[in-house]
Amino acid sequence: MTIKVELQKIGILGLQLIWIFLHFIVSSFYFLVSIATTLESYLISCGFLRKYNHLDIDRVQYLAIVVESDEAYNTLKIIELLQWLESMGIRSVCLYDAEGVLKQSKEIILKKVKNASLFQETDEPLQLNCKGFTLEFISASDGKEAVARAASFLLKDKWRKTNMSGDSNQCFSESQMTEALKAVGCGGPDPDLILVYGPSRCHLGFPAWRIRYTEIIHMGPLKSKKYGSLVKAIYKFTMVRQNYGK
Amino acid sequence: MRIGNVWMSFWVTLTRILEHAINFIKRSTLKILSMGPIPNHVAFILDGNRRFAKKQKLVKGFGYKFGYIALMFMLKYCYELGVTYVTIYVFSIDNFKRSPQEVDAVMDLILEKVELWIKGEGFVYEYGIRLHFLGDLNLLSEPVREAVDRAMAATKNNNGAVLAICVAYTSTDEIVHAVERACEEKWDEIMNSKRVAVDEHGELKLITLGDVEKHMYAAVTPDPELLIRTSGEARLSNFLLWQTSCCYLYSTSVLWPEVNVCNFMWAILNFQRNHFYLVRKRKELKVVRE
Numbered sequence: 410m411t412i413k414v415e416l417q418k419i420g421i422l423g424l425q426l427i428w429i430f431l432h433f434i435v436s437s438f439y440f441l442v443s444i445a446t447t448l449e450s451y452l453i454s455c456g457f458l459r460k461y462n463h464l465d466i467d468r469v470q471y472l473a474i475v476v477e478s479d480e481a482y483n484t485l486k487i488i489e490l491l492q493w494l495e496s497m498g499i500r501s502v503c504l505y506d507a508e509g510v511l512k513q514s515k516e517i518i519l520k521k522v523k524n525a526s527l528f529q530e531t532d533e534p535l536q537l538n539c540k541g542f543t544l545e546f547i548s549a550s551d552g553k554e555a556v557a558r559a560a561s562f563l564l565k566d567k568w569r570k571t572n573m574s575g576d577s578n579q580c581f582s583e584s585q586m587t588e589a590l591k592a593v594g595c596g597g598p599d600p601d602l603i604l605v606y607g608p609s610r611c612h613l614g615f616p617a618w619r620i621r622y623t624e625i626i627h628m629g630p631l632k633s634k635k636y637g638s639l640v641k642a643i644y645k646f647t648m649v650r651q652n653y654g655k
Numbered sequence: 656m657r658i659g660n661v662w663m664s665f666w667v668t669l670t671r672i673l674e675h676a677i678n679f680i681k682r683s684t685l686k687i688l689s690m691g692p693i694p695n696h697v698a699f700i701l702d703g704n705r706r707f708a709k710k711q712k713l714v715k716g717f718g719y720k721f722g723y724i725a726l727m728f729m730l731k732y733c734y735e736l737g738v739t740y741v742t743i744y745v746f747s748i749d750n751f752k753r754s755p756q757e758v759d760a761v762m763d764l765i766l767e768k769v770e771l772w773i774k775g776e777g778f779v780y781e782y783g784i785r786l787h788f789l790g791d792l793n794l795l796s797e798p799v800r801e802a803v804d805r806a807m808a809a810t811k812n813n814n815g816a817v818l819a820i821c822v823a824y825t826s827t828d829e830i831v832h833a834v835e836r837a838c839e840e841k842w843d844e845i846m847n848s849k850r851v852a853v854d855e856h857g858e859l860k861l862i863t864l865g866d867v868e869k870h871m872y873a874a875v876t877p878d879p880e881l882l883i884r885t886s887g888e889a890r891l892s893n894f895l896l897w898q899t900s901c902c903y904l905y906s907t908s909v910l911w912p913e914v915n916v917c918n919f920m921w922a923i924l925n926f927q928r929n930h931f932y933l934v935r936k937r938k939e940l941k942v943v944r945e
Contacts (some may be wrong), residue, residue, distance in 0.1 A: 415688040428690040435924050478939070507940055551942050553864055553897070560834040561861035563839055581835050583827050610904045614940055617896035621827060624889045625904060649844075654749020654892070 450637030453537065461640050465647045466498040473503040473600035473623070477607030480631040481510035484517055490606075491522045491544070493636055497643070501528065501543045503600055507613050509548035528597065552591050552616040555595035562589045584620055590618060599623060602646045604639070606631040622651060681916050685736050688920060691927040694880035696740035697729035697733055698895055698902070701726065703886035703910030710910070721912035723768060727778060732919050734782045734816050740876045742819040744894045747826055748794065765822065769802045773809050783815025789872040790824030791832070819876050826896035829872045836870035837862050873898055875891050880933070881926045883919075885911040901937040903929045 453461045472494065476487070485506070504511045504518075511518070519525050528545035533650055552646045563581060568587075590596045599619045603612060603626070610627035614621065628634065701722055708718030726743065733741050746761055772779045772786070779786065789805045795803065803822070841862055868874060880896040882891075891899065905922045907930035908915070 421689075424687050425690045427687050431687060431941075432691075432924070432927070435928065508943055536871075538691050549940060552900075553867075556830060556834065557862055560837055560867055563834065564838045564861055567838060567842070581830055581831050581838075586831050586834065587828075608932050609936075610906075611929075611933060611936070612899065612904070613902060613936060614900035617826060618830065620891065620896055621893040622890055625891070626889055647693040651890075654747050655750045 421619065437465045438494045446638065450635040450641070453637030454635070460639075461644050464497065464640065466643070466645055468647045469499055469601055469643060471503065471598050471600045471617065472499050473505060475603055475605045475607070475613055476504070476506045476511065476631055477507040477613070478510050480504045480606065480617060481506040481508075481514075483631060484514045486631050486634065487511065487514070488518060488521045490631070490634060490639075491518065491525070491542075492649050493639055495523060495525075495542045498642070500541070501545075501598075503528070503547060503597060505547050505613075505615050506559040507549040509550065512548055515544075515546050547595075547597070547616065549614045551595045551615050555593055555616065556618065558593040559586060559589035559595070562592050575615040586618070602626065602643070604628050604642060606634060622653060625651060672779040682735075684916075684920055685732065688923050689736055692930040693737050693927055695738065696742065696877055696879040696881075697738050698742040698744070698879040698882040698899075699726075699729065699884070700744045700818065700884040700888075700892065700894055701911045702884060702888055702892075704912060706886065707910040707912040715757060716764075718912060719764050723764065725791070725912045725914050728916070729914065729919060730778060730818065732916055734778075734784075736817070736923070737780050738934055740817045740819065740893065742821060742873070742876060742879060743787075744821045744824070744892075746790075746822045746824070747893060748791065748825045751794070751823075751838075762796060766799050766802055767800075767914075769806045773802070773806050779810060779813075779818075783813045784810060785815070786810045787817065787819040787875050789819050789821045789829075790829055791877075792823060794823040817876060818938065821894065824872065825893040826891075827893060830867075830897060832872065833867045833870035834862075837866040840870075841866065854888055871897060878902065880930075881905060881922065883907070883913055883922050884919075885909055900940060901933050902931055918919075 435459040449458070452458050456462055474490065481487070491502065515527075522542065522544070524542045525544050526541050563585065570649060587596065595616065597616075597619065599621060600623050602624045603615065603620065605612065605625060605627045605628075606629070607613065608630060610625070612625060624646050626646070628638060628642060704718035704722040705715055706718075707713075707721060708715050712717075730741060745765065750761070751758060753791060768777075771777055777797070778784065786806050788807060792800055792803060831879050846916050873895065878900070879895060879902045882895065882899055882905065884891075884906045885908075889906055891904075895902075903926050905925055907913075907922070909918055
């Protein structure tokens with residue numbers, strides 16, 4: 410019995426060592442991939458890969474950047490990224506980090522980025538040809554908690570309508586939910602593309618209501634961002650065709 | 656003739672040996688992977704059935720049948736690895752916009768397979784699986800709705816793994832439904848108590864995040880830790896948008912009917928590389944909410 414237990418322990422130890430070795434091979438593979446990506450990014454930046462030289466930038470009407478909160482303190486990197494996007498012709502960007510670090514740096518970012526202004530929610534559709542560069546700053550409180558606030562808004566509205574008409578039965582629709590989110594100050598447009606700057610491909614709590622059909626591309630950590638990778642990500646997005654369920 | 660028989664026997668034996676060897680390698684690799692963190696809940700977006708049918712020059716509906724076979728294999732790998740909850744995106748509310756023939760083909764397949772599961776065939780009883788059907792089930796036709804209700808009732812006492820099947824589902828519809836139920840519940844509370852609670856700022860204490868979350872269709876399972884989408888698409892297509900805040904989103908370019916154990920193992924390896932970071936993020940997001 411003791412020998413069997415000991416053999417089992419040795420067996421498990423052996424499997425754990427193989428597991429560690431397997432992950433070492435996977436990490437080595439990703440290291441090689443990162444070298445190739447860096448090289449490709451350099452070639453794109455220098456214009457050697459011609460297909461990336463002409464981007465259909467009008468397809469990106471609203472771009473979102475999700476940043477890992479620890480990296481969001483690096484305001485200089487954020488400003489550089491926004492300057493790249495502005496030079497490429499992107500007109501509207503939404504900046505998100507879960508803890509609201511970017512909201513705190515809002516004033517500095519708006520001051521340092523050329524032509525930047527704060528995004529204002531209106532009922533008008535996004536202007537494709539506007540000359541300015543609008544920035545929206547959101548955090549986790551504009552996500553799930555905003556839906557709870559919108560639910561309270563709808564309930565208060567139901568209370569008001571019941572007192573006026575006596576009819577308490579009301580089913581909500583998606584358009585009413587959208588209006589309620591606008592009423593509580595969280596009704597920004599749905600981004601076409603989210604670029605995630607962080608260690609992992611994950612949207613980190615970006616407002617769920619706004620990412621129904623949004624493409625999500627992982628860019629790696631913000632500290633190792635590259636212009637060529639940004640161009641490639643946007644190029645890949647412009648090649649996507651969506652059916653929207655049809 | 657005798658040489659032909661010998662050759663045939665040789666091939667059959669070789670095929671059997673290869674099959675056993677491949678199964679041994681699969682089981683051993685899954686055993687090795689289980690030495691690291693395993694996701695408690697995996698979600699799948701089964702994308703690419705129609706493209707597979709087009710690629711193989713099949714009638715459109717046949718792509719879904721091959722997709723079902725791939726699904727059975729994926730579920731087997733999940734449950735053998737130790738995944739407790741699996742959620743699959745079978746039919747979106749947006750998919751009702753497809754041609755009636757295509758919608759009928761999918762609904763007929765769902766009805767056929769659900770009836771098989773109710774009879775005790777397939778993997779449901781092998782793994783003691785409890786079935787949940789998530790979505791606006793009122794949009795389904797009467798026979799499908801009735802079969803789905805019977806399947807949930809028949810498996811409600813199973814305490815093995817859980818399979819949540821999203822049918823007539825979109826995340827935005829789920830959120831609206833949850834908000835509606837939360838409002839109804841709070842309305843009844845106000846009507847019964849004849850007074851409304853006020854918080855420390857003097858504001859009406861109405862609906863909290865917890866009130867909304869408990870009415871989500873997917874409240875029967877914990878949040879997914881790994882979401883696998885096939886066909887190379889990089890979006891969630893209105894699936895589990897609320898529940899995937901700290902979920903590792905894995906995309907593979909293979910079409911769903913072509914997905915195999917290697918794709919699954921690669922997804923698990925990538926999950927394991929990102930697991931500790933996402934655990935930390937989940938805790939941080941919880942603190943931010945509080």
